[in-house]
Amino acid sequence: MNQTNIATKPLFEPFTSDKLDLPNRTVMAPMTRGFSPDGVPGEDVAAYYRRRAENGVGLIVTEGTGINHPSAVSGASIPLFHGEASLNGWAEVVHEVHRVGGKIVPQLWHVGMTRKKGELPNEEELPVGPSGLTLSGEQATEPLTEAEIVQMVEAYAQAAVDAKRIGFDGIELHGAHGYLIDQFFWEKTNKRTDRYGGDFVGRTQFAVEVIEACRRAVGPDFPIIFRFSQWKMSDYKAKLANNPDELARFLKPLVEAGVDIFHCSTRRFWEAEFAGSELNLAGWTKKLSGKPVISVGSVGLDGEFTSFAGANTTSLDGLLKKLEQEEFDLVAIGRSLLMDPEWVKKVRNGKSDDLLPFDKKALQRLY
Template identity: 45%
Template sequence: MTSADITALLKPFDDGSHHLRNRIVMAPMTRRFSPGGVPGPDVAAYYARRASSVGLIITEGVLIDHPSAGSDPDVPHLYGDRALAGWRQVTDAVHEAGGRIAAQLWHVGLARDPEGPLYPGYPALSPSGIDGAGRPAGTAATSEQLAGIRDAYARSAAAARDAGFDGVEVHGAHGYFLDLFLWEATNRRDDEFGGSLEARVRYPASVVAAVRDAVGPDFPIIFRFSQWKNGFWDARIARTPEELGRFLGLLAQAGVDAFHPSTRRFWLPGFEGSDLTLAGWTRRLSGLPTIAVGGLGVPPRPEDPGTVLPENVPPTERVADAAAAIGAGEFDLMAVGRALLTDPDWVTELQEDRIGEMTAYRKPDEDYLDGAARGGAIG
């Protein structure tokens, strides 16, 4: 049993345009279980199992229709008849379970292996051909390549809509392709897409605008961003709330309906000298629905204050904090990742106060993850 008031987390969300059964979002988690980029019946079962209780599912990253988008043949993609038919089975299964689902549009940028099995020899593209430490990495994208990638985002977004998705999330976080434009360290371009904050946002905003044109005015577009980057935990694209407000405003003007600021610990302040979280600042400055994420229901990291051993961490870790923040209007929705991977009934058990039946997350070994992610005995 939990004595904490979690009512706000379980209330429906309705902003006039979007309706969700509760405030819990299934966070995107890369899985690599779609051979040839095609999601199969196991993928449909995996998402449908969780769709019966969460408010919204955001899929794992799905590669857009461009040769530079990725290199892993087991990551699903959003192009080609077989893949789109597979995604139609997924969305049908989710809707039959009473859920809603958005596809995360993904271009991995410098994380692509040019010698991998997908389009071998095609370069890994980035804004300036450098990584976050300023070292040569990949190839600086030409204007023509940028136009092609923008068109690919638009095509894949339209394909997602036609495959029955309820929205898309444009992945602009974690040091992937669009995020490389947002970060000064990796964007040293001297054209219209480099320089000031406004210039660095211009290309990602143009992608959002192209997606908006492709899907129409009423199809939801979420934009995921992060201050941190893979391997660069202290990175910042906005050093102050004022800079964050300018950044968010440009993306909102381009067509973003909701923001998904990715943090490693959702409860920490977004800026020094303020108690407000990054999600809280995003909600305050943009006025748009905002999804918080980071650390809900999983063991704290060793460096977190008050850390206890993982086996002593309850599956409801930080749930009361998330509910309180939603109740106070700090943000609107709360994304849950690994806890739902481990226990697909996590939300139902929370709603029914069956806390003792919850399966606590633990860092999986390969066999355990395979069972959970394939929707088998665990998932």
């Protein structure tokens, strides 16, 4: 059995919840890779995830995978989560990860209005969103009809069923960064006046129906992780909730719908979310919801991922302090793990000098 470096011990305590047990607190963050031709993950993708599992990652969250809707993704090499070929590919990923003792969940995704007209894989399909508005607020298409929304909810539920059937350990719903579910949350992209619109609590209705449908589909014991963010890819200063009271009201319907764990996406984990407290978004979410939370954002690196530039390694002391204080429960690592599949093992063994700085060339291959 590997000895854990005493300085990093909080990161390697087991995690236990009512539906998910993990050997440590590390999570591989979902990162779009685009190495799945025609939406089908192959042996190289399976090996990519296996390498992280065999080097000690507690939980792997896959890159975003497209639900069964023709405009769910942007790009012919983004993996899909429907159709025999794609699901067989994901079944092999699960097999490889489980074979070395790892745990893995797929991130279920629809990009909504961030998709541009004419993009593959279905270039004739238009982008869709709650009000047909781009993230800059421009009218690009017609709003989704209620019937179309119901079909979308069913597509998420079917993906959840398929995830359970092929052996995944849970699911993550992508409700962050200005993609479809987040477009329903955000007042700039949701101008609806029906039950899917209104104030910031009313705008949670689509997410609530997706979560409820997934919960009905997979039963009471299958973990549902929900990822959300304040910021959008188009607006780093955007806010869904401006204070703890608003955040509590936003989270309540999601908890009641069936979320087990919240994945709280920030660009820098060390930044306080609201004035008057050092808690980050994950810390506030845990405090207000009572649910376990995953924190994320430039872990182990000195530059945020949204710059898409290189970044040097940096101390984990601040992260470990927050974790030891139980501000959050799990830590998602992105670019560090993208660059180095042995990152978790090196940290566990106290080999910080062997950690690799992030080089953007890592985006071009599967290490």
